[in-house]
Amino acid sequence: MEEKALGILRKYWGYESFRPSQMDVIRSAMEGRDTLAILPTGGGKSICFQVPGMMKGGLSIVVTPLIALMKDQVQNLQARGIKAIAVHAGMGRRDADLALNNAAYGDCRFLYVSPERLGTFLFRSYLQHMDVSFIVVDEAHCISQWGYDFRPDYLRIGEIREMTGAPVIALTATATPAVADDIMDRLGFSEKNVVRSGFERPNLSYVVRNTEDKRGQLLSICQGVQGSGIVYVRHRRKTGEVAAFLADAGISSSFYHAGLGHETREERQLAWKEGRTRVMVCTNAFGMGIDKPDVRFVVHLDLPDSPEAYFQEAGRAGRDGKPSYAALLWNREDIRRLKQIENVTFPSPEFLDDIYQKVHIFFRIPYGDGEGRSLKFDLDAFCSQFSLERSRVLHALTYLERADHWSYTRDVDTDTRVRILADRNALYDIGLPDERMPRLLDMLMRKYACIFSQSVAIDEEFYASALSCSVPQFRELLYRMSLEHVLAYIPKAHSDVIFLHHQRYRPGDVNLHPELLDMLKGNYHARAEAMQEYVSDEGICRQRFLLEYFGQSSSSNCGRCDVCRSGNSRRRRTAQALVTHINLRLGGNYSLDDLRPVFGLAGSSYDPDYLSILRELIDEGKVPPYKDVTR
Numbered sequence: 001m002e003e004k005a006l007g008i009l010r011k012y013w014g015y016e017s018f019r020p021s022q023m024d025v026i027r028s029a030m031e032g033r034d035t036l037a038i039l040p041t042g043g044g045k046s047i048c049f050q051v052p053g054m055m056k057g058g059l060s061i062v063v064t065p066l067i068a069l070m071k072d073q074v075q076n077l078q079a080r081g082i083k084a085i086a087v088h089a090g091m092g093r094r095d096a097d098l099a100l101n102n103a104a105y106g107d108c109r110f111l112y113v114s115p116e117r118l119g120t121f122l123f124r125s126y127l128q129h130m131d132v133s134f135i136v137v138d139e140a141h142c143i144s145q146w147g148y149d150f151r152p153d154y155l156r157i158g159e160i161r162e163m164t165g166a167p168v169i170a171l172t173a174t175a176t177p178a179v180a181d182d183i184m185d186r187l188g189f190s191e192k193n194v195v196r197s198g199f200e201r202p203n204l205s206y207v208v209r210n211t212e213d214k215r216g217q218l219l220s221i222c223q224g225v226q227g228s229g230i231v232y233v234r235h236r237r238k239t240g241e242v243a244a245f246l247a248d249a250g251i252s253s254s255f256y257h258a259g260l261g262h263e264t265r266e267e268r269q270l271a272w273k274e275g276r277t278r279v280m281v282c283t284n285a286f287g288m289g290i291d292k293p294d295v296r297f298v299v300h301l302d303l304p305d306s307p308e309a310y311f312q313e314a315g316r317a318g319r320d321g322k323p324s325y326a327a328l329l330w331n332r333e334d335i336r337r338l339k340q341i342e343n344v345t346f347p348s349p350e351f352l353d354d355i356y357q358k359v360h361i362f363f364r365i366p367y368g369d370g371e372g373r374s375l376k377f378d379l380d381a382f383c384s385q386f387s388l389e390r391s392r393v394l395h396a397l398t399y400l401e402r403a404d405h406w407s408y409t410r411d412v413d414t415d416t417r418v419r420i421l422a423d424r425n426a427l428y429d430i431g432l433p434d435e436r437m438p439r440l441l442d443m444l445m446r447k448y449a450c451i452f453s454q455s456v457a458i459d460e461e462f463y464a465s466a467l468s469c470s471v472p473q474f475r476e477l478l479y480r481m482s483l484e485h486v487l488a489y490i491p492k493a494h495s496d497v498i499f500l501h502h503q504r505y506r507p508g509d510v511n512l513h514p515e516l517l518d519m520l521k522g523n524y525h526a527r528a529e530a531m532q533e534y535v536s537d538e539g540i541c542r543q544r545f546l547l548e549y550f551g552q553s554s555s556s557n558c559g560r561c562d563v564c565r566s567g568n569s570r571r572r573r574t575a576q577a578l579v580t581h582i583n584l585r586l587g588g589n590y591s592l593d594d595l596r597p598v599f600g601l602a603g604s605s606y607d608p609d610y611l612s613i614l615r616e617l618i619d620e621g622k623v624p625p626y627k628d629v630t631r
Helices: 002-013 022-030 045-056 067-079 093-105 121-127 152-164 177-186 214-224 236-248 262-273 307-314 332-345 349-362 379-386 390-402 436-447 460-466 471-483 514-536 542-549 562-566 569-585 592-599 608-619
Strands: 035-038 059-063 084-087 110-113 132-137 168-172 194-196 204-210 228-232 253-256 279-282 295-300 324-330 374-377 406-414 417-420 487-490 493-500
Touching (some): 002 045, 022 035, 045 132, 059 152, 067 084, 067 110, 093 121, 152 177, 214 295, 236 253, 307 514, 307 542, 332 514, 390 514, 417 436, 514 542, 569 608
Parallel strands (some): 035 168, 035 194, 059 110, 132 168, 228 279
Antiparallel strands (some): 406 493, 417 487
16 A cells, blocks of 8 residues: 555655655545544645545545635646646536536546535535545534634535545644544544644744834844745734835835735735745735745734644744744733734624624615525625724624524635626617627527526636637626626626525524534633733743644653743853953944854854844843844
């Protein structure tokens, strides 16, 4: 088995060996055992199911909530000569039907499916015709109510598993022992079977700083550590402010958040991946599925909500195995803000009921109607119409999803949609200025019987080709037909989508599951408390703290984090050497390059811990500030 797996790895991926624990997962899966793999971020989880999928044959169904990652993996597999298909929330029925048909009757090896598709009649009608070898559950913590990122649509995976009888390969980078047990229970594991890789990152140094001058500390890190970096902040507005601050200091930087246009995000992400932008300042919308191995530092300017979120985001540094840093900058204001966020994250039942009703009012959906509708949702427009605070609405929408009232998918590519406005009999009497217009109307009427009563998703490339024009010309044609009041035209867009699970209930009849709300609030509070303990406890190695939180009790001190180094006489010797070198030898007039003899550096990189010693000496008035030679 090992030789066959290694042969597939070499043939399709070009690697000569597996990473730690990958072969253990593959061996378990090939034995037909349900397997939960808990591997650190960057641990090569995709290989763990792609290799056995190729070995066993048939079709592997891969459930993942990350549409960007889904598309990226499908493209990578296709580039290696492996047939893979994706079906996600942004696809119209026609495209989804075609993709599922190819998966059922073609020679497809991997079908990537977003979780909200699992419950649809279309998906289940094709499922019975699929030769399913594995059900793969990516981001498996999303199925656990105890997890920090629970998705109700994941609960349908258990039903799919019963329908196929195929073994499960579940993968996650963040699962406490309680969450791991819950994952296996909800997926119906025949026996508990966890393959857990050690979470140690020998090349990653965790640094925590309690500081009122976060931007000064950030600048020191950016100037002291060469290579690309990620800076995480909580709010969208702050991304632009911090990026501008770094740019003013001569640091190549950009910013990223979910509110930017799709093309803007794509361009900025590509510029960062290719090294044209050095530092990306972003919200947590950035990074999922981004495989950039040479990230030298990740800095958090705001305290994350949980150790799970922090461990995953910090773990994006140093995936190539070279020395890298994860720095977290905090102060008392972060603790106060975290407590405020807890109250906003879990709104009152009255507010939840109000948002539920307002969403239906926003789309003019009457009581008793709406079940099964897919709605393109503009959060900013919704908040503006009802004069609501964006963050409170977002948390309410998320909770109502957890309570199974709808699926809320963010950042989805929606198809172009059209509906014929004119009466069928009157169409032939309307004078149209372009001969392509009646031809298009004729094709649409032949294809869609319901096009007079509801909008339908259309394939722009297909109809543009049929009319012998380009896609931009076809869009212009649709726009002109909308001006003639012949068509209602909804252009292709990138937006959020709400899929309604039930008909609209009257106020007071909406089941808000108060016991679920209390449980989630308690879980959130416990994770926030753990995060506060992580930054404030200077008596335990940072890496040991995180590993023990995730159930790895046999870990030892890393020797690299700020806690480990603070107990080392080297830190005191370095501080004294800096004071002597700066004040006596340099006379207080110096730049960072003048300190190389003290730091013992021959290259161009600075250790953030050394820089933190210098910053503390400056703050304490023991040495003057250094000259910024980058300006």
